[in-house]
Amino acid sequence: MDQLASKTVLQPFENIEVIQEKSIQLSETLVTLAQGSGGAATHALIEGLFAHAFANSLLSKLDDAAVFPVDGARLAFTTDSYIVDPLFFNGGDIGDLAVNGTVNDLATSGAEPLYLTAGFIIEEGFPLTDLERIVQSMARAAAQAGVSIVTGDTRVVNKNRADKLFINTAGIGVIRRQVNLSAANAQPGDKVILSGPIGEHGVAIMAARGELDGNFKSDTAPLNGLIKSIFHVTTQVHCLKDPTRGGIATALNQIAKSSGVTITIQEDAILVSAETRRACALLGIDPLQAANEGKLIAIVPGEIADTVVAAMRQHPIGKNARVIGEISAESKDVVLLQTQTGGHRVIDMLTGDRLSRIC
Amino acid sequence: MDQLASKTVLQPFENIEVIQEKSIQLSETLVTLAQGSGGAATHALIEGLFAHAFANSLLSKLDDAAVFPVDGARLAFTTDSYIVDPLFFNGGDIGDLAVNGTVNDLATSGAEPLYLTAGFIIEEGFPLTDLERIVQSMARAAAQAGVSIVTGDTRVVNKNRADKLFINTAGIGVIRRQVNLSAANAQPGDKVILSGPIGEHGVAIMAARGELDGNFKSDTAPLNGLIKSIFHVTTQVHCLKDPTRGGIATALNQIAKSSGVTITIQEDAILVSAETRRACALLGIDPLQAANEGKLIAIVPGEIADTVVAAMRQHPIGKNARVIGEISAESKDVVLLQTQTGGHRVIDMLTGDRLSRIC
Numbered sequence: 001m002d003q004l005a006s007k008t009v010l011q012p013f014e015n016i017e018v019i020q021e022k023s024i025q026l027s028e029t030l031v032t033l034a035q036g037s038g039g040a041a042t043h044a045l046i047e048g049l050f051a052h053a054f055a056n057s058l059l060s061k062l063d064d065a066a067v068f069p070v071d072g073a074r075l076a077f078t079t080d081s082y083i084v085d086p087l088f089f090n091g092g093d094i095g096d097l098a099v100n101g102t103v104n105d106l107a108t109s110g111a112e113p114l115y116l117t118a119g120f121i122i123e124e125g126f127p128l129t130d131l132e133r134i135v136q137s138m139a140r141a142a143a144q145a146g147v148s149i150v151t152g153d154t155r156v157v158n159k160n161r162a163d164k165l166f167i168n169t170a171g172i173g174v175i176r177r178q179v180n181l182s183a184a185n186a187q188p189g190d191k192v193i194l195s196g197p198i199g200e201h202g203v204a205i206m207a208a209r210g211e212l213d214g215n216f217k218s219d220t221a222p223l224n225g226l227i228k229s230i231f232h233v234t235t236q237v238h239c240l241k242d243p244t245r246g247g248i249a250t251a252l253n254q255i256a257k258s259s260g261v262t263i264t265i266q267e268d269a270i271l272v273s274a275e276t277r278r279a280c281a282l283l284g285i286d287p288l289q290a291a292n293e294g295k296l297i298a299i300v301p302g303e304i305a306d307t308v309v310a311a312m313r314q315h316p317i318g319k320n321a322r323v324i325g326e327i328s329a330e331s332k333d334v335v336l337l338q339t340q341t342g343g344h345r346v347i348d349m350l351t352g353d354r355l356s357r358i359c
Numbered sequence: 360m361d362q363l364a365s366k367t368v369l370q371p372f373e374n375i376e377v378i379q380e381k382s383i384q385l386s387e388t389l390v391t392l393a394q395g396s397g398g399a400a401t402h403a404l405i406e407g408l409f410a411h412a413f414a415n416s417l418l419s420k421l422d423d424a425a426v427f428p429v430d431g432a433r434l435a436f437t438t439d440s441y442i443v444d445p446l447f448f449n450g451g452d453i454g455d456l457a458v459n460g461t462v463n464d465l466a467t468s469g470a471e472p473l474y475l476t477a478g479f480i481i482e483e484g485f486p487l488t489d490l491e492r493i494v495q496s497m498a499r500a501a502a503q504a505g506v507s508i509v510t511g512d513t514r515v516v517n518k519n520r521a522d523k524l525f526i527n528t529a530g531i532g533v534i535r536r537q538v539n540l541s542a543a544n545a546q547p548g549d550k551v552i553l554s555g556p557i558g559e560h561g562v563a564i565m566a567a568r569g570e571l572d573g574n575f576k577s578d579t580a581p582l583n584g585l586i587k588s589i590f591h592v593t594t595q596v597h598c599l600k601d602p603t604r605g606g607i608a609t610a611l612n613q614i615a616k617s618s619g620v621t622i623t624i625q626e627d628a629i630l631v632s633a634e635t636r637r638a639c640a641l642l643g644i645d646p647l648q649a650a651n652e653g654k655l656i657a658i659v660p661g662e663i664a665d666t667v668v669a670a671m672r673q674h675p676i677g678k679n680a681r682v683i684g685e686i687s688a689e690s691k692d693v694v695l696l697q698t699q700t701g702g703h704r705v706i707d708m709l710t711g712d713r714l715s716r717i718c
Contacts, residue, residue: 029486029487029488030483030484030485030486030487031481031482031483031484031485031486031487031490031515032483032515033483033515033516033517034515035481035513035515036481036513036514036515036516037515042513045513046511046513049487049490049491049494050477050494050511050513053491053494053495053497053498054477054494054497054498054501054507054508054509054511055498056507056508056509058474058507058509058510059507059508059509059510059511063510064510065510066474066509066510068474068509070429070432070434070473070531070533071431071432071433071533071535072430072431072432073429073430073431073432073434074430075429075432075434075531077474077476077509077510077529077531078476078510079476079477079478079510079511079512079527079529080478080512081478081479081480081512081514081527083480083514083516114429115417115425115427115436117436117437117438117529118409118413118438119438119439119440119478119527119529120440121440121442121480121525122390122394122395123390124389124390124391124392125389125390126389126390127388127389127390128388128389128390128408129388131390131408132408132412135408135409135412135413136412138412138413139412139413139414142413148413148415148417148418149413149415149418150413150415150417150418150425150427150436151417151418151422151423151424151425151436151437151438152405152409152413152418152438153438153439153440153527154394154395154401154404154405154409155395155440155442155525155716156390156391156392156393156394156395156396156715157392157395157442157522157715157716158392158522158715158716160519161521161522162520162521162522162525163516163517163520163521166480166514166521166525168438168440168478168512168527168529170436170438170476170478170527170529172429172434172436172531174429174430176430356515356516356517357514357516357517
């Protein structure tokens, strides 16, 4: 832990100021599955180790994409690795997930996604026909989202030194509209809009693992078209977020924490299909913490919420959009669920490792 | 193989034209270690599968970085995954390798490296102190190269489902000089310049694996400073390349093939330390195929070769720069070594899997 405590000062670059993050002591000594879940333990690791060591003002925002200017162009830049198990599931595979995930991280920063990289880490002996199927799926997803995969990298590790296939994608987008989106921008009086029913990706993966019977289909989809529909009517949006690993509970907690606000959501406004609800009950998962791969949370000023909902409903993947809650400044950094019976309960980020390797 | 044979047409984007690559039939049915070696089998996989499926004019160039304009800025974009075994070795670790490798792929495209992403895939149970050490090493390497790590991603897989730690980095750079660099730009009459002695990284990894006794140190280093020294005296450079996996033999074969030329190199001009030469002999490796992580190949018009060599020698990591060969159009797509005894032999790309997981 000594190294973590020492200050690392990076050379400042362009408009990036160097941040002296306070080191957070990590309580574990070995990396745990929970630290890769996307939930509370992942955030503690990022804030305690990566944000501290790589200290700069872009990283410290902890948004899904970094946004910066280069020679007059306003760019967004993001990356994600995909380790989903199994590789193929109802509704998609690791390939379209890897494209859509990065497209969505760019789109929720307000950018038009342009170019992607693809890095493959493959276990020796992996069937080439499966690799071809996944690569074709990536090509179709890229075409659907209107992006090009322009460079890549291929590595192979010995048998049993990786689990079949891991894919990393990074992406560049350009922000051409006058938007300023961040998890830190939610304000009291804002409304929380959700694009449709939750938990579908998480449950589809569990079904593909054989932990459930039934016809569960992932919602994996590119969000840039839906987001364009919103910007067509307004650019006064405060925050866009795709609630993936850790579900809407984790995404909303990130926003509440970054913005220093309270988010109160209405249980009866949040759509969960009867099948997903039953599946989550069987699995002991809170649907609010179950993963999505094609849903959008939009935080917008209260007075334009209805306009945004109407615009979203014009798009096929936003037809079930609705206001699910609102922002206040009461007791900060907290997400509250107003239940159907009228009570309130605190909603936490995902904890534990129950939902690892979900994407 | 059926899927590979079908045509995938991507939506054209900005200045990217859609290329209908001819499908190359892959002769294997399972992915092999050789396909991740960076040598001949890797190139066959890239050309037969990825370049075909992701068909676009940027990818089909197969340079280490894609170069394109966005709103007036001329950008370079690249990615690499790092799976080096072991993680720590004399002279560096997976962390500085992951930063320097991506910095170098940007710099050899003529770009000033600006921003990096970092994606971590970690095996459950990996010691956090090792992760901290690697992350600090990345931070130091980023500071040395003048780049910022602005966004990242952390995944954890179950014990025995990954080998300790894999890192992906992607990078953005900006090309502000009037340069046009590509592996396809070598021309008859050009000279081949090499920045220093070869094979040091490959031998250092083998020593760290316990396959060698002796004090072998990796040459891992950022090349952007050295390349800036060249551009300070001329921008009339045709190609820059860092000969990493597969060594200078593989790098020069890529250039010969992309440019459709013959490259003839002089054995007695290529520096290999006596220790590296002995180590390669013991291991049965050709030093020309052994990996480097801080060396530069520059292909420049014959008339400016001496000027470029002189400029490189002003920089600490270029002080042993010299002309090692020249380009002709005799029998195309071939690399010839003129031996010290006056004979010629054909130099091939690395084949086989002897040197997998070297970076």
